[in-house]
């Protein structure tokens with residue numbers, strides 16, 4: 001049980017009741033709240049994944065996913081978490097010993113780098129302070145210095161979920177072009193897809209990595225690769241070992257609406273519904289809603305007199321806000337109090353930010369009053385934890401929500 005129900009031994013005790021009624025507030029930056037429509041869609045009976053009804057579903061999904069990635073090219077769907085889709089992006093395009101350029105923007109960028117090293121790639125890891133995104137000038141410098149063109153790929157996390165920092169992909173693309181360098185551009189959009197503006201084709205990305213449980217409002221279990229022509233061509237000479245993740249048999253089976261293994265049929269029902277929900281609201285409106293909620297959250301944090309981890313306002317994340325507490329406070333204690341008292345889960349500080357930071361997720365299936373409730377819970381939790389905050393913070397957020 002996620003909340004602190006007092007233990008009364010192993011015997012069933014009718015006096016023990018759940019101390020919270022109503023809905024749990026799941027305000028971590030993924031998994032996010034799954035809309036009832038999506039849950040109901042997932043509950044439909046599983047069908048024959050080699051039959052005509054499945055093929056129709058799969059072809060429909062491959063088509064409807066394209067606008068979400070901003071691509072006209074193929075999108076491979078894996079029964080995996082985002083980490084699996086990371087691996088797929090690397091093994092399908094690269095060979096053992098290939099040099100890749102990556103950037104220490106935070107915990108997820110560090111994990112992707114470790115994976116690349118374990119796979120036998122030679123990672124050039126540009127250090128960072130976990131408060132900034134990828135510096136386009138650093139991309140330009142590193143690539144310009146590589147006159148022999150030995151760097152095979154540039155790996156970028158679009159929205160660094162551990163820090164609430166969004167890297168500027170169009171500027172990074174421009175930096176690659178300015179260096180006139182042929183490296184592939186591989187981008188992790190796991191926590192930005194369907195929440196922050198993103199354009200695979202227009203921004204010249206070669207492989208875009210996504211997954212289901214963040215902006216797409218689904219449970220965990222689907223990973224995605226959107227693939228450019230250039231990445232499809234790179235596949236021909238990519239020698240990293242691969243079998244399950246190999247694009248080729250999947251793309252071949254996909255032509256007729258099938259997969260070379262049993263797909264996650266029920267999650268695909270959910271995906272169909274989630275894509276419909278995004279289409280009904282309209283992607284530009286979805287992006288605007290996220291940035292408005294992010295602005296209201298920042299108004300609260302600044303109003304409280306606390307610090308936002310992201311150091312560059314051009315890189316503020318639309319989907320989560322990481323709050324940095326002073327060294328005299330324990331961010332995990334704040335989160336524990338908020339969970340116990342108000343039944344709300346907030347994101348923990350990850351890696352070297354453990355205990356220093358808590359993260360407020362404001363993405364996915366979300367609205368103004370959910371945000372108002374979230375921020376009220378955070379403000380009360382901070383006060384209960386003994387963190388000095390100005391209660392004008394919540395009001396500043398409400399004023400912003402009311403104004404627009």
Ligand SMILES: *Cc1c(COP(=O)(O)O)cnc(C)c1O
Nearest residue numbers: 081082083108159161190191211
């Ligand atoms: C959540 C996340 C991941 C990891 O995805 P899993 O589904 O947990 O494997 C990777 N990158 C980013 C940016 C994420 O937010």
